[in-house]
Amino acid sequence: xxxxxxxxxxxxxxxxxxxxxxxxxxxxxxxxxxxxxxxxxxxxxxxxxxxxxxxxxxxxxxxxxxxxxxxxxxxxxxxxxxxxxxxxxxxxxxxxxxxxxxxxxxxxxxxxxxxxxxxxxxxxxxxxxxxxxxxxxxxxxxxxxxxxxxxxxxxxxxxxxxxxxxxxxxxxxxxxxxxxxxxxxxxxxxxxxxxxxxxxxxxxxxxxxxxxxxxxxxxxxxxxxxxxxxxxxxxxxxxxxxxxxx
Numbered sequence: 001x002x003x004x005x006x007x008x009x010x011x012x013x014x015x016x017x018x019x020x021x022x023x024x025x026x027x028x029x030x031x032x033x034x035x036x037x038x039x040x041x042x043x044x045x046x047x048x049x050x051x052x053x054x055x056x057x058x059x060x061x062x063x064x065x066x067x068x069x070x071x072x073x074x075x076x077x078x079x080x081x082x083x084x085x086x087x088x089x090x091x092x093x094x095x096x097x098x099x100x101x102x103x104x105x106x107x108x109x110x111x112x113x114x115x116x117x118x119x120x121x122x123x124x125x126x127x128x129x130x131x132x133x134x135x136x137x138x139x140x141x142x143x144x145x146x147x148x149x150x151x152x153x154x155x156x157x158x159x160x161x162x163x164x165x166x167x168x169x170x171x172x173x174x175x176x177x178x179x180x181x182x183x184x185x186x187x188x189x190x191x192x193x194x195x196x197x198x199x200x201x202x203x204x205x206x207x208x209x210x211x212x213x214x215x216x217x218x219x220x221x222x223x224x225x226x227x228x229x230x231x232x233x234x235x236x237x238x239x240x241x242x243x244x245x246x
């Protein structure tokens with residue numbers, strides 16, 4: 001029986017994560033060299049697996065040369081083999097594998113693997129769980145190296161606690177897992193950075209949009225998608241009100 005899109009996304013994300021852990025354990029490398037090897041190894045695996053199991057679909061990967069053929073396709077897989085290459089190379093846990101599927105420009109299916117956390121976790125759009133209760137004081141995840149000025153300003157206005165973290169996928173999944181309430185980013189991303197996380201977050205009932213409130217759109221000719229807001233619905237209006245005052 002053919003796997004559903006959600007089952008395939010989850011399996012490939014998990015298997016790519018296992019491959020990456022093996023590479024990190026066996027390669028004898030660290031830093032950028034390890035990150036580059038991990039990117040290539042996971043990308044080769046994901047591209048080959050999607051070509052085998054979904055040959056009729058398009059593919060956009062951070063680590064593969066983009067072509068225009070995908071623009072005419074309704075279904076396009078959008079993957080990031082290692083989201084958070086720096087964190088992976090530093091043997092941290094806050095990195096991820098993204099396997100997303102955009103259908104007619106919408107992030108419809110996604111799986112985000114967090115291989116370095118709790119023995120390996122995969123969060124998926126086809127199997128949403130109940131999001132834990134919110135904290136009394138809102139927590140906002142931000143980049144551990146380059147916190148976005150807009151995020152810092154919003155946090156000051158709404159009294160949020162800043163939680164520095166690595167990859168985009170790890171930050172988005174912190175909101176899904178109940179470890180944070182808000183992820184606001186404005187420092188520059190591409191479609192592969194947030195397609196799978198947005199699909200997963202939306203399936204869990206979270207708000208997902210650009211920071212101007214417009215929808216996230218995928219499989220565009222220009223893959224630059226620089227900003228997003230993923231947050232608990234209870235905080236959406238207050239975050240947008242704070243953004244309007246900046």
